[in-house]
Amino acid sequence: MRVLVTGAAGSIGSVLCSGLADRGHEVVGLDRVPAPDGYAGAWFTADCADADAVEEVFAELDRPPVDAVVHLAGLPAEVALPEELESHLLTTAALLDAMVRHRVSRIVYASSIHAVGRERRTGPPGTVSLRSDGPPRADTFYGVAKVAAEALLRLYVDRHGLDAVATRIGTFNTQPENLRQLASWLSPDDAVRMFDACLTAPDPGYAVVYGVSANTRGWWDLAPGRALGYHPEDDAEHWATQLPAPTERDRVEDGFAGGEWALEHFHRPALDLKDIP
Numbered sequence: 001m002r003v004l005v006t007g008a009a010g011s012i013g014s015v016l017c018s019g020l021a022d023r024g025h026e027v028v029g030l031d032r033v034p035a036p037d038g039y040a041g042a043w044f045t046a047d048c049a050d051a052d053a054v055e056e057v058f059a060e061l062d063r064p065p066v067d068a069v070v071h072l073a074g075l076p077a078e079v080a081l082p083e084e085l086e087s088h089l090l091t092t093a094a095l096l097d098a099m100v101r102h103r104v105s106r107i108v109y110a111s112s113i114h115a116v117g118r119e120r121r122t123g124p125p126g127t128v129s130l131r132s133d134g135p136p137r138a139d140t141f142y143g144v145a146k147v148a149a150e151a152l153l154r155l156y157v158d159r160h161g162l163d164a165v166a167t168r169i170g171t172f173n174t175q176p177e178n179l180r181q182l183a184s185w186l187s188p189d190d191a192v193r194m195f196d197a198c199l200t201a202p203d204p205g206y207a208v209v210y211g212v213s214a215n216t217r218g219w220w221d222l223a224p225g226r227a228l229g230y231h232p233e234d235d236a237e238h239w240a241t242q243l244p245a246p247t248e249r250d251r252v253e254d255g256f257a258g259g260e261w262a263l264e265h266f267h268r269p270a271l272d273l274k275d276i277p
């Protein structure tokens with residue numbers, strides 16, 4: 001499959017570019033920064049929030065066209081609402097419009113657990129208490145922008161018959177670093193497995209899957225991902241004994257899907273342009 005990966009220079013993007021290539025995909029990278037040293041494939045430097053720039057990329061890609069888009073470009077942080085909407089909603093809009101014009105029929109999107117970050121754990125670790133078909137419950141403006149991007153994906157599936165999979169990623173990291181990440185961790189290898197499955201599953205239509213590994217203490221429903229062929233193999237529990245003893249705050253964070261982002265420290269006016277310190 002020929003795949004355009006946006007945000008290809010980032011932490012998830014660089015892992016996916018090599019991981020998807022290893023699985024036989026032809027990867028075309030796109031980022032607003034130049035290709036990292038050592039990157040060998042095709043590359044576009046463009047801002048995904050600039051619809052004209054995105055159109056130019058797709059026009060160039062028409063020879064030959066891509067089969068799918070993996071959309072990772074975006075700021076993985078809590079900033080003011082307008083910036084969040086530009087970074088997550090407007091970039092997705094520019095890509096979807098270009099996909100419709102150029103008949104690219106599938107997008108796999110890096111959404112986030114923060115789309116439902118205010119959901120609370122309701123059972124003991126390891127029992128599912130968060131399904132993927134419930135209403136959104138964002139914990140931050142970042143989460144609101146991810147919810148909006150998911151809604152836009154679904155609109156384009158309904159209107160244009162695209163396939164769109166929103167992957168609500170937990171914590172992408174080489175290893176878990178605190179109590180909550182024993183549930184929310186997504187390993188680099190599982191990230192590649194998940195995106196590969198979402199790219200190649202037959203006719204997913206619109207789907208939402210949780211982007212986490214097979215964590216013993218996980219509580220987010222993995223069944224929709226498994227239905228698309230995502231079978232995670234890694235487990236954060238492997239590191240459990242190496243973490244420092246959890247504090248009371250760690251336990252509070254662990255009770256929310258969004259962890260710390262659901263706590264008061266993140267409360268602020270929507271149009272406040274100062275970043276969270």
Ligand SMILES: NC(=O)c1ccc[n+]([C@@H]2O[C@H](COP(=O)([O-])OP(=O)(O)OC[C@H]3O[C@@H](n4cnc5c(N)ncnc54)[C@H](O)[C@@H]3O)[C@@H](O)[C@H]2O)c1
Pocket residue numbers: 006007008009010011012013030031032033046047048049071072073074075076077087091110111112113168169170171172173
């Ligand atoms: N890392 C995580 O644990 C995590 C969890 C949930 C969701 N996500 C989502 O996954 C995606 C990738 O996250 P990451 O951790 O790799 O972030 P990152 O900051 O390491 O990488 C993001 C990349 O996107 C590029 N970018 C940002 N805005 C762009 C734009 N408008 N046009 C073109 N390129 C742009 C940046 O230059 C950067 O290379 C983001 O959308 C993020 O919200 C990440």
